Amino acid sequence: MSTEKKQFTVSIYTENNIGLLNRISAIFQRRHMNVESLNTSPSEIDGVSRFTLVVNITESQMKKVIGQIEKQVEVIKAYYHTEDEIIYQESCLFKIKSELLFDERQIQNIIKDSNARIVTVNKDFFAIEKSGRKEEIDLLHRELYVFGIMQFTRSGRIAVTKDEMKISTMLKAFQE
Structure with a gap:
């Protein structure tokens, strides 16, 4: 062993x-x-x-x-x-300032390329959900971190x- x-x-x-x-x-x-x-x-x-x-x-x-x-x-x-x-997955939520969604074209591309989805948008913030492997969530976190993340949470593995x-x-x- x-x-x-x-x-x-x-x-x-x-x-x-x-x-x-x-x-x-x-x-x-x-x-x-x-x-x-x-x-x-x-x-x-x-x-x-x-x-x-x-x-x-x-x-x-x-x-x-x-x-x-x-x-x-x-x-x-x-x-x-x-x-x-x-076969496993994790899930996460990001909360980001709404102005970035409209002012930073790159954020829209990051969301699309990562197969994440926007779950809510209001005048102050928007929320993104992503399910996938730990490495995919870590990559999305690194990409969004440079723009500023208001809140972030992730689930345990299922x-x-x-x-x-x-x-x-x-x-x-x-x-x-």
Whole structure:
């Protein structure tokens, strides 16, 4: 097993209970591991939540962490995936002064070339939404930064596996 750090996407299927996020983050904190990205959402099964985390650690560390996560009472199942095993996206919003949209022709080209979309425009500001890979969002941020960004936020990673996951069968049984 490799001792080199790699980026892993972790999928954790859970009951939706208060305090679970704190306990999961504590598992990483105790080991001095940084969580790069975190997203929580409903899963494909009613009543089951899904946490999606991104971490840079060794595979042996990842296996130990998965074991600790699965010891949490509310956790149904936890998985980890490498980059080539998943399809993933992030999403972001930029808020920029409206005058730039009309005065700086280059901004319109940046928006068009990045496949971003304008979601609102008023006299003071406009908002742009972009979904894509981390690198695409980072590039758009660098391009817009020189014009001045009033506000910026990005989501955590969301991901699905390329291969079928047997979790759906397990979750249906859990639901009954």
